[in-house]
Amino acid sequence: MSEPVSIPGVQVHLDLREPHTHRVLVTLSASAPAEHFVVSLPGWTPGSYLIRDYVRQLEGLSAEQNGRVLALTRLSPSRWRVEGASPHEPVSIRYGVMATELSVRTCHFDQDHGFFALAAVVLELEGQRWQPHQLTCQLPAQWQAFTPLAAAADGGWLARDYDQLIDSPLEVGAHTLHQFQVRGVPHRWVTWAGDARDASWFHERYPSFFEDVRRVCEACCDLLAESAPASRDYLFVLHLLDDGYGGLEHDDSCVLVYGRRNLEAEHGYRKLLQLIAHEYFHQWNVRRLTPAELRPIDYQQASVVPTLWFAEGVTSYVDQWLPLRAGLSEPEDYLHDLGEDLSRYLLSPGRFVQSLQTSSEEAWVKLYKPDAYSGNSQISYYLKGAVIALCADLHLRQNGSSLERVLQGLWRSHGAVGRGYQQQDLLAAFEAACAGLGSILERWLTSVDDPDIDGYLLSVGLALEPEMAAHPWSGAVLKVQPNGLQVQRIWRQSPAERAGLMVGDELIGLDATRLTLVEQWERLLSAGASHELLISRRSQLRRLRLEPGAPAVKRYRLVTLATARPEQEAARAAWLRPAGR
Template sequence: MTSAIPAIQFTLKVASISQHLFHIHMRIPALDQASVVVSLPAWIPGSYMIRDFARHIVEITAWDEHNGQLSLSKTDKQTWSIDNPDRGVVYVQYQVFAFDLSVRSAFINDEYAFCNGTSVFLQVEQAQSCEYQLNVDMEGLPENWRLHTSMPPLHESQKNHFACESYLDFIDHPIFIGRCQTQTFSVGKVDFTLLLSGDYLIDIKRICDDLTPICLHHLNLFDDEPPVSSYLFITLLSDKGYGGLEHLNSTALLFPRFDLPLMGEAKQRTDSYINFLSLCSHEFFHTWNVKRIKPEVLVKPNLYCEVYTNQLWMYEGFTSYYDELAVARAGIITPQKYLEMLGENLTRVMQGNGRTRQSVAESSFDAWTRFYKQDASSVNHIVSYYVKGGLIALALDLLIREQSDHQHSLDSLMRILWQQFGKRNLGTLDNSVVQLCKEHFQVDVSDFVEQVVHGTQDVPFDQLLHVAGLSLHQRTRTHKDDKGGSPTEKPTHTRELGMIVKNTEVGVIIQQVKDNLAADQAGLQINDRIIALDGYEVNENLLQRLVEVSQEDSLPITIIRDGRLLTRSFPVVSAEKNLFYLKIENESQFAAWLGDI
């Protein structure tokens, strides 16, 4: 690593476990500047929301190489200017409060300390492209705490010392310090490490065995020298919580500890465990799609304000498609289970009226303010670029196959995106998918993209699923937690409430009201407390039962709204067939499609 500017050097230390504090010492070499400007990012790549990480800096001071205090002034919410009259070396010392249990920030408890670089490492405005070095000070920590990060070591002989060629690289390696269990496994030319926080009796070898064919699928799909030689799955285990965030050659995951298989348990794969494997699959696929293949505006993003793109439907959507597909192709789940998961995804999209109001391109652009800041009515106003994006990926795959006489597929497109963009560190444009399909496959997907990506039309699966030997079917809900995905012969819900409610001590509280359905027609609102229907005190179950058996066109419903007792007329309407599932119509076609890479 070479640079005209000497390295920026950091020392990171867990200052207090009980107070959740990181202590950071920073050495800035002489830059021949009368003032040195430092700042902390406002967001982290891969999570498109302003998070203002600098608000967690609780104290900060600066001095020169003669131990003279330097004047330090805050110029905005995340930036400090340091007076440096001698134009020499500057030292900065600060503490960061770390108590956000997520994959996006920093967290310290009695089991471990975890951080992303965007939460703890200041950037020097005058030296963004120089080498950034890190020393992790482990002094005073419990003896069984260990350090793990994907950051390259400074020298093989120097323990706990690391270095990166630029600030953007430096912040892309999360750091774990704590009690954990690890297991390594190799797939092709890549060495993987699975890290699970804590010391629970989880069958880590079994998880690695299941991850092996999934990782192999991704490596085979791109059919090229892997962009990484090692990869680290950092898994923060908790009582509750779920999430994943991709990095250059690692990922940070958050998952419920006892949703993973324990030592000695039967080898069956529960839905929650399959979700974990799909999450790992999703984040590893991001090694190509997002970390290297990316929109042009995110090649060198401004981390201090929103960076807008219409393309997240392609990056998160395509990745969401391949995360479950890889689990199926790897033989971890049955083909029927995979179809069930596809049906659930389709149901999720089709049950939200937001899909008729917002395109996935708009959803991508508005991720900062709408997707990452959802409220109880978001289902009526927005669409998920993850879920609908995944369905679009499936449809594109079928469309490319059909129009190219099965000579090409979405797999082919991913390989071209890697070769032309990711491998060359070039960013994609809004029309790149359309252009690549036309140039390489002689397939025109422009109308499809215009209608389904930039417009609000539903994905036309009724016209495309035959390519994979499948057919599409609809039914009504059988119970309140019914997610679709599979057929049923005895629907039990023939009437639609059009709302999500939660039991309380008396009655139920409305948590969500869906557009144009019964609750909306009755004028009910979020946070209304329903205490009676047709004169009977209700709970969630009885509310549905009374509507089911009613012979009337409407029923009187009694609610409390902001301390006022109100009575409304609740219409009794038939349930919509808005749950979806897929059936195999041609076994050989389906097998050829599912097994294709």
Template sequence: MIEFRVEVADVHSHRFLVTMRVAKPAAYQRLRLPAWIPGSYLIREFVRHLSPLSAEQGGQARPVMQMDKATWEVATEGRGALTVRYEVHAFDTSVRAAFLDAQRGFFNGTSVFLQAEGFEDQPQRVTLAGLPRGWQVATALPAIKVNAQGAGVYEAPDYDALIDHPVEMGTFWRGEFTVRGVRHEFVVSGASADLDGERLLADTRRICEAQILFWHGRRKPDFDHYVFMLNAVEDGYGGLEHRQSTALICARKDLPRQGRPVPTDAYTTLLGLISHEYFHTWNVKRLKPTAFAPYDLTTENHTRMLWFFEGFTSYYDDQFLLRTGLIDGPTYLKLVTKAINQVRTTPGRFSHSVGQASFDAWTRYYRPDENTANATVSYYTKGALVGLALDLSLRLLPATEAGQPSLDGVMKALWALRRPITEADVAQALSDVAGRPPDTDALQNADAAADSWQALLHRWTEGCDELPLPRLLAAHGVQWLSKAAPLPQRLGVRLSEAQGVLKVQAVMRGGLAEAAGMSAGDECLALDGWRLRRIDDLVQWHDAARAQTLLVCRDQRLLTLPLKALGAPVAAKASDAPLCAADVVGLTLADVSVASAGADTAKRREAWLGRR
């Protein structure tokens, strides 16, 4: 057994003290810290927060030699226990690393637990100590012997499990409920005193009930304890999945509050995040791509399937809000519209497939810059639209003895494999559930027809053509309306405004802003001599019918840029076809909504959008 002691050493200097004990070390015992954390696909270099290691054996100091940036080797003598000590600087407020101050403590195992080479499959025991008075502990790690605060001894069956159970500490709000024999805890740090915890618990419970039913039917899941750890801050959003818990962050103002009307759009977004991370309990934590079986935490683990594991999870997160009645059909279609437009205003989708975007997550998604929108597409959002397109395609097929084909059946067929999967497994599951694809001639051009799910899936994930969503939605009684985009998007520029300064964040490929010579970082000062301080000023002084002169400041220099005439906005019109190349910079946006439909179409729409 490998033993750790994690002590709150100094809240003001943000330091955890870690003591590691290897009972029977190798003659040259190697120790290693992960370079990244599963679920967040970027080399994080957690080692930069570790102090130099010291080691002793039998009361005698042992030499520690660093082998690379995150690996050490200790020369030992005999069979006596090896003790290693180090400190962890913890001041990362994200869900990915470690944090400690006078109000709160939090850590992921990848930031604090060294891996003892040769002992990865052995039990790993952790003692939490030194908690300030009044603090509590929340974690899904199995407790062996703990006090009322939660301080004491916990144990994981192996190193992989150890680093997949984050720990929350502090004076947080706490509530719980039980679903299908699984005790769910919800802890919230940093919330205001009027937090409506009962509303948060009730809404989260509905999500959990629906998802457990989805994956397990009436059977009990293979875990008996799950923890939601939510950190409420002034401004923030995000989450990270684990096998029996999730770490979340949200803006404090987005939480439900007693005596205030709910839900708000922001609270709906929070519920979508909760739904997303809980769905990951199965889709990526248990149902994995072959590239993650097992993880190699020393280097990048490339896969082309994040469109499935993140994208399909993004499709289902809002679906479960709809299915549980937490949102209605029109609200759901607004969320679909938002996803569609996020992709439509990303020129990179024409040059970078969602499969390639998945593979390049390590170098692109987590390192966004001013050119990201031109160079890639989000595997979250485009992947969700692939899931939507597949689900709607399946629902066009006639029902079988097993029921109406849908993406639900595909997910359950993949889950039944009980092993890591490939894209070929997804294509096979589609064939098993639905046979051949629907008559694609009715949905898109004849030359784009596919005679197999494998061909269709490959085209949608490895190609850059538009998905046939307008016609698929129309076949389900949902109208696609194209309307003029806001002026900045029509110009092909993303702007920010703060304290009277209007700045360029990004310039879209192929737009008028690029043709004028605008660059990220430019401060927009005036248009035809009229001062610009806000986006509304740009709208007020812009004349689409003629060329204008834009004055910008770049690197303390004033530059005059020629802005060509944009032309009149595109008139709103119904659309049943994919976008044309002219829309690459987002000249128009989509707006999808319920439309009049015949009986069969309305029935399909009800099956997709109706509460179940």
């Protein structure tokens, strides 16, 4: 009788030779850990706090050992028990995954390219999570694979464990690889833009692009007083689409989505650099300076993380700041972008309903599941977190410190040594930097009241100026649809809400006039008047009374005060001084 043959770790093979099917064929090979063992597919991928049920795309699961089919018993929608295996002998698990959703957190596969968030592709084998995993691929002719994983000596790529494997995105296609270094650390960049010509156009249009990226990366290092990046080998993947904006961070890589239309808009290139800065800075803040609730990660269910305001909000604050520090934008550019964010925040009624801490805790069920009424009852921890970071930074600067120093201290005490932080650790760090700020920050986190934004801006000679709308306020946001003028959003405590309008209502007439255009609606409204509305709701005609209010604030603009005192101007100059100036 021969001895059992043991396969070290897990072998993961992806057959990607038929992109026209949009399906990846997966084979996992490992030694059976026991007679009965469990396999499971993650429900989410770190950095995107939503249970995504990746199992929806999985099909044809089977298990085999020595030519014998093993029984599978489903324990939950994404967990199975493999039964009747001979322990320590090789077992093969095969299945397919449909890849038709193009985003940074899902999978997409066609004749142009393939992108795989491996949390949606690779099953976890019970008892094997902390064992090495080797990844291999079969590709169409002329295609290459790009992943942050280290190359294995005998082919493919090697991950130290399951967590590193599924944290490593995989991009495949006939792409051009660009390479550069950031303080001696290799960095690679791959752009997919539909076809090679579009990718070439992008890089030809911005010949200084990789130098600009390098400078942004160095600014991230300097912000944390680090001589080099945290990663030893970093990969950027950019999907340049017609429309889109977003990114997802990983330990040694990030995936970006950016729209050509965004790029061609005013400030579009600067916004791209800010997106790059945001995801790259996550290499420290989130990936290594990590909430304790994510150590280790539970891939099957949500973990309440009260500190997402710090993980994402602080990163959102510094991502606008980093191109300025890198010398790639001017203070006026930064103030323009900051003003846009402050305006969005002040025009968000949901900030009076949901606190910043609650927003962090409810990320799993609210932020990533918006509907037409979400703006009335919630506030993004990205947006309000950035506003709180701004106020905290200016508060610290008034007292001889800065947010930069707090970040550096937390990196040394937690991130650099792999120690997860909790809310009290963050509050203590701010308190240590400035006596009293810990309790102030705790109040900002748990209250729905605004911080003293105007006061903090005044300390650096800035102010927010309101710009009023040109027409009376109804509180209804409308859009022209094929079937007519339709209500897209209703603001809480607005004239439209009091009138009884609902999202989805079709507006047919106002008083004696047939409605067809948004501009027409705005022109006919009169503040203080009582208008008769004729609407259609679920094919039923109704008449409502609408009494618009006076014109409301359309936006806020951040301006420098001509009356600013010398000490205010000096404080602003010190805050906005680019590195090296």
